[in-house]
Amino acid sequence: MDALVLSSECLLSKWGFWDGAEPDALLDLLDERGMDYPEDWTAVLRRLIREDLIPALDQRVEVVDIETCHNPIRARTVDGVDVVDQWTKVDTDVELTPETVAVPIARVLQVLEEERPSQRARLRT
Template identity: 50%
Template sequence: MTGPHLTLFSADLLSKWGFNDGDTPDAWLDYCEAHHVDYNKVDYPLTALVRRHLVPVLDQAVTVCDIETSHNPIRVDTIDGRDVTHLWHGGRSTNAEALLTPEHVDVPLSDVLRLALAEAGLAEPPRYAPTLSS
């Protein structure tokens, strides 16, 4: 994929620490800054991104749950009807990575922005005035 994008890894659905431990990725922050989008006024839409872009392309039948936590807030709890919640605290491992295919999906950052705006009910991104550096 050309152009700025995020990569969502399937194995992150099986870890408490997945998706950058639930933190906003630097690629999103950099994209917002480059486009003068005030990311403090629009939330990074991690769970919506995963539900819209990653889950539908998985080769396995999964159930996904949202978790109120300071860590990864979206995880797979079953794969093909089997409970996999015991994997959540094991971190990323080769074994967990082999459970979900494809390994990852790339999402253009422009699509991330559109989704963030839709989630916030905004037609236009909140902007900040660029600062002039000397």
């Protein structure tokens, strides 16, 4: 696994981004490297979306964090148009480009480490 591929259309779905769960390929990689699983995958995912996916999009996307067992970060607006009604549709009426953004695995692992509670506490002091 060289990169974690984030699909932009996942921003428009309640079930996007592996339905909020860690991707199996990432967990397999962590196992191979003898690394601990994320303590807070939601925080890692939200950062990757905000810092890596959204800046790469051709559209202006405003996201909202949602406390749920499903996708925890979704588009609220695209180019100023409310898209909340798209969240539960199977086929969305909104197109985001590019379709995917590949986040290098080194970047994913960096964010994973930075978001560990023990690391966050060190970074704040």
